[in-house]
Amino acid sequence: MAALNVNINNLELKNPxxxxxxxxxxxLEFADFVPLDGIGGIIVKGTTLSPREGNDYPRxxxxxxxxxxxxxxxxxxxxxxxxNIYPQIKGIDxxxxxxxxxxxPDDYAECAARINTLEHIPAIELNISCPNVKDGGMAFGVTCEGASSVVRAVRARYDKTLIVKLSPNVTNIADIARACEAxxxxxxxxxxxxMGMSIDIERRRSRLSIGTGGLSxxxxxxxxLRMVWQVARAVKIPVIGLGGISTASDAIEFLMAxxxxxxxxxxxxxxxxxxxKVRDGIGEWLDVHGCSSVTEIIGALKD
Ligand SMILES: Cc1cc2nc3c(=O)[nH]c(=O)nc-3n(C[C@H](O)[C@H](O)[C@H](O)COP(=O)(O)O)c2cc1C
Incomplete structure (x- = not known):
């Protein structure tokens, strides 16, 4: 079997x-359906400094x-x-x-600093790209200055692996990625x-309470895939790809990009x-194609 382990800087993933x-x-909600320790990493729900109610329904x-x-x-x-949550999840392997x-930026940094104290949380993913909140969220992810200000504030108070999640709702995502790297x-x-929208024509209303929503x-x-390819060529730090993946071949496309x-x-x-299933499918593909490690296909796209 091909080796599936990869590294995101100091963070070791048993599979990608x-x-x-x-x-x-x-x-935990998925523990009855899937062996959690077989997943390379679990990125939990968005967390903020203060509690948030979320938007009205329908959402x-x-x-x-x-x-x-x-x-x-x-x-x-x-x-x-x-x-309350950390004690329940800290034992998941x-x-x-x-x-x-x-x-x-201070809000992000304070939240990150509190998570920095939790021994079994090796990384955070900064969401500077949420299109569904009025204050902050995506606003930081759509300019280089905004992205830089959040990453700088958090980096000063967070010393474990820092992943920054980018918004696709921008003109040049490579520039934003470079700003985060810097x-x-x-x-x-x-x-x-x-960002997207859907309208119920009989009610002449948006299908979402706040009018617009995020398409996934x-x-x-x-x-x-196009954005991952552009960013991977623009930065030296490891890139994590997502958006619409549901099969092993989808995932392999992102790895090759x-x-x-x-x-x-x-x-x-x-x-x-x-x-x-995607993890196993990647392993099978690698075996069939004579690859000894998943790292052989990262960035393997030919011109
Ligand atoms: C119901 C729902 C809730 C989400 N909540 C968050 C969130 O809290 N933080 C975040 O960074 N992304 C959030 N996302 C975005 C996803 O993590 C992901 O970036 C996006 O859905 C694209 O990947 P996908 O096509 O595989 O779903 C959410 C997506 C969905 C569908």
């Missing part, structure tokens, strides 16, 4: 398949080959996470990674959701064991 934030709860709508959501980072805040969001990010992950699922995959690892989001709603 992780779950995407907001689509896999805290992992999800199905679209062709995808879905829109405007959940709006509903969570009970970082202290609740540290005191994989990389448990917290997705952090905020409304100012401020000390260990890795960038992309993409978060693409297979429909976004070609856009995500230059991603060191991948995340799977919306596909977990269709098949809660999809991560393990």
């Amino acid at each position: 398949v992780m779950t995407a934030s907001g689509t896999f709860g805290y992992g 999800m709508a199905e679209t062709p080959h995808g879905m829109l959501n405007c959940v709006g980072l509903q969570n009970k805040g970082v202290d609740y996470f540290c005191n 994989t990389n448990m990674i917290v997705n952090v969001s905020g409304s100012s 401020e000390g990010a260990d890795s960038v992950s992309l993409i978060n959701t693409l 699922g297979p429909a976004v995959k070609p856009v995500a 230059g991603a060191t690892a991948v995340e799977i989001g919306t596909a977990n709603f269709i098949d809660p064991a999809v991560t393990i």
Whole structure:
């Protein structure tokens, strides 16, 4: 069997398949359906300094080959996470990674600093790309200055692996990735959701309470793949690719485009064991093609 382990700077993953934030709860919810320790990393729900109610319902709508959501980072805040969730998940034998969001650089940094104290959380993923919140969120991820300000503030107070999650709702994603790298990010992950909309013509209303939402699922995959390819050529730090992955061949496309690892989001709603199936499918593909390690196909796209 080909070796599947990869490194995101100092973070060692037993295989390159992780779950995407907001689509896999805290992992525990899926424990009856999938062996959690078989996943390369679990990126838990978005966490903020203070509790957030999220947006009004409806906040999800199905679209062709995808879905829109405007959940709006509903969570009970970082202290609740540290005191109540962390004790339940710290024993899971994989990389448990917290997705952090905020409304100012200080907000992000304070939240990150509290998570820095948790021994069994080896990394955070900074969400500077949430399209569904009014204050902060995506606003930081759409300019180089905004992205730099958050990464700089967090880097000063967080010394473990720092992954920055990028927004696709920008003109030049490579520039934003370079700005994050320059401020000390260990890795960038992309993409978060693409801003979209769906209208119920009988009611003449949007299908989402706040009008717009974030598009995810297979429909976004070609856009995500193109952006991962662009970013992987622009930075030296490892890139984590996501957006519409639901099969091993989808994941292999991202790896060939230059991603060191991948995340799977919306596909977990269709098949809660999809991560393990994708992991095994990558292994089988490598064996059939005579590769001894998954690292042989990272960035292996030919001109
Ligand atoms: C219901 C839902 C909730 C999400 N919540 C978060 C979140 O809290 N933080 C975050 O960074 N991304 C969040 N995302 C975005 C996903 O992590 C991922 O970037 C996006 O869905 C694209 O991947 P996919 O096509 O595999 O789902 C959410 C996505 C969905 C569908």
